[in-house]
Every structure is written in structure tokens, then in C-alpha cells.
Amino acid sequence: MLTLATLANPHRLRVVAVLAGGRKYVSQLARDMGISRALLQVHLKKLEAAGLVSAQLEISPDGKAMKFYEVTRFAVHLTPESIAAVVPEMTGTDTARGRDEKGTV
Amino acid sequence: MLTLATLANPHRLRVVAVLAGGRKYVSQLARDMGISRALLQVHLKKLEAAGLVSAQLEISPDGKAMKFYEVTRFAVHLTPESIAAVVPEMTGTDTARGRDEKGTV
DNA sequence: AGCACATGCAAAGAAATGTTAGCAGGTGCT
């Protein structure tokens, strides 16, 4: 769910696409994509929560704090069977709402 | 987008999982899943629009009209690369909003 | 001090999605 819901958004899909070409810090990425930094930040947070990207905070030579993001090497295979295999597991107790099947489905 | 957004929903994921076990008609499926027929119908429509399921309207021996649904044999592979390959294509003109990358990404 | 650049967060409004309730139609059986 988490992985799918996260990728089911044009902005986030683009972020992944751009980061696939190399790491970038958020302000830079925002300019490249032509969207506001605030908006990008929200999406980056979701991508990170889903484990699709990761970040490192670095200090540039001139002292600026810059947060670099890069894509995770994920691979999700979606087929009726793979879904059928995972869905039953997210039925009960605490697994019903808000789950992450990343790497499985 | 369409495929991902469609699968990014617990109900629809369950529908796919259940139908992976064989075709079913909607009232039956609704009972099996424990959700209202109206709700199921909406989700089935989206799944069908995304090409993930297909339907056949059949008349039972006793004259009842029954709509059977079955899953499509789809296979979507999600990786940073596959996404990077498709995203650029949905940038311009009419492709920006509401696209379907099924079978590609 | 004032400007340019970097990050981070949250409230509020806008838009998209999901869900329910209620209606319509049809067949066959008692």
C-alpha cells in the first residue's frame, strides 16, 4: 500500500525519475522540477517514509547545510498472484490500516 | 499512473486478490468481501478502467443477469529505471494529466 | 545590517477520493 500509494502521484514519480539520474539537494531539485520547495519537501518526506529515497545532510564548503536525496534501488513486481499472496496478510489486527508491503508485492 | 493509483487502495487490492482465485459476479463478490454492492461496483469500475479486470454479462439458467469479473494477467515492474524511462513521456500536451502506463512501467 | 542561499514546519484552503443511501430497472417463484 504505502509503496503503491506513494508512487501513485505525478510529482513523486517525477522525483524518482529525476533522482534516478543522480543525487540532488532539495532546493536544486525544486528548481529543476519547477515546483515550490515546500511542496517538494512534502513529497520527499512521503517517498522517504516509503523507503523509496534516502537523504544525507551535508555541509557544503561554504558552510551551507544541504540535504541530498537519492533513490533507493527498489524493485516491485505487480501481478495478480503477487498481490493475492500479500493481501491476506494485511487483513487482521493492526495491519489493516496503513501498511507497507514494499519489497514483497 | 492509472494502474498505480488504482492499486493504491485496500479494497481494490483485495478485489484483485479474490478474483485471482477465479471469476465471480458482483453480488457474490460483495458478499464474500463483506462490503456493499454499491461500493464494490465503484471500485470494479476503476479496476476495469485501468484494464486490471474485465467483465462478461451472462444470463444464468434461471434467467438472472449476472456480471462476472475476472482479473487480467498484468505484470508491472517498478524500479527507478523503469520509472525514469516512462515519466518523461508523460510531460507534455495531453499526456500530463491522467495517464496510463500499464504494461510499460 | 541587509541580501542570497540553505533547511524545516504547520495551519488553512482547495481538490480529489471514497462511501452511503436511495432510487431505477429486470427475472423467477410461491
Added chain:
DNA sequence: AGCACCTGCTAACATTTCTTTGCATGTGCT
């Protein structure tokens, strides 16, 4: 006729998701 099934639709409401706006922090340079 009345009941038990089947399908299909839509208007209204509820909820979630997205986006903007505005403010906070910090650094270095002129």
C-alpha cells in the same frame, strides 16, 4: 401480488490527499 434475487445509477456526504502561504532557523558575503 409480494418476495428474493440480479444489475445500474447518482446525489450527497465524509474523508483523505494535495498545495499554498507564511514564518522559523542557520550560514556567508558585501
